[in-house]
Amino acid sequence: MATTETQLNLITNVTGEPYQPARLYYYVTNKKTVLGVFKKLKCLKYYDKSDRWYWLYEEEAKKIRFQQSYNKIPKQDRPLPLAYFQFISDNLMILEARSFQRVIEAVKFFNTRLNWRAAEPVRLGIVNKLFGCSPDETPQPPNSFAEFFDQEDVVVYTPEELEEEIEEVIAQYETEEEKDKAVRAYMEEKSKQPLPEIEEIAVSLHEEGLSILEIALRMKHIEAWEHWQGNKYFTQYDLIQSMIENMPDDQEESEDNLA
DSSP states (O other): OOTTOOOOOEOTTTTSSBBBOEEEEEESSSSHHHHHHHHOOEEEETTTTTTTTEESSSGTTTTOOOSOGGGGGGGGGGSSSSEEEEEEEEEEEEEEEEHHHHHHHHHEEEEEEEETTTTEEEEHHHHHHOOEEOOOOOOOOEEEEEHHHSTTOOOEEEHHHHHHHHHHTTTTTTTTHHHHHHHHHHHHHTTSSOOEEEEEEOOOOTTTHHHHHHHHHHHHHEEHHHHHHHOOOOOHHHEEEEEEHHHHHHHHHHHHOOO
């Protein structure tokens, strides 16, 4: 496992990716339909004691690719839980997973099986940090992520709030050129702020929503990785600048023409 200057081992999942909790919230309009889908899938198993539906790395889910994919998982670790669903109420269901990749794979997998009219992902809670333990310590993940996502200090972002902030910026200027320049400067300044340790963001999987979510989580994971590596002041701004610097010249010209 990777180590930092403090010689802590990076905690990773059996599937190889770093441990980084995520909780996806579904708005449920037809619980009966959702349960019907769950009961038909062989890779889902209900445990009465915990009142959870565990999504297992078996049957229909075996084709999903991780750093350590199905055939590399030791037999003693099978069936391996990738995530679990739990109904909080008839209208609210959560999915909790131990990594950003697992939650993205879950979204992709169930997006084609769960009709969004019955259950639709609407919010996502994420932890923007990586975890370590001493070499002689055995990692003990929590039984649930309540200690992360049920706290009062979770930073909640909504599209409406960002829209209001931008409207306030625009209102200070008259010409379109001034407004555009001010918005760019505002967004650049926001990207220079470190990500909150725990945040909750809005999710929409319609149109290009899944691709946008996947890119956003990838960028957030990179910032967490940089911090783990000791680059404590790395922000999304630094990542964006690095992406621009490494952009092929012909793509830069194309971007300029679109601006």
